[in-house]
Amino acid sequence: MTVPAASGLAMKTRNPFAVWIGLPLITLGIYHFVWYYKIHREMAEFDRRRNVPVAGPMLVILLLGWTVIAPLVSYFNTGNRIKDAQRAAGIEPTCSPVIGLLLCFVFGLQTLYYQIQLDKITAHYGPLEPGTVVALAA
16 A cells, blocks of 8 residues: 555544534533544644644643633634644635634634534545545645
């Protein structure tokens, strides 16, 4: 099997509503931190050409949530990372960090929005197991 010059590992498709409201309710909010860590890890493995922090964004939300500004910056940067991942997949980038930031103030809808945007990347590659090698756009 030949590996394309620009390749990465496929991300996991998740149910956006389960990520946004279902699992966080069941786990008393803990799942949000798990999800935030996992999407950053998957984006880092998806496109190794970019430097995507893995644990840092989750730690900002967890430990600096009281500052209000730090989590907002983290969510904004996450929107930019998702947009970059969409470009790397070769699809039109539709993720807007500004919309994600504004949705933070509306029932925490940034989680739903960002998962929908990430699922566009997985849909582009079709039904693959997470971790499968996929070709990236140049």
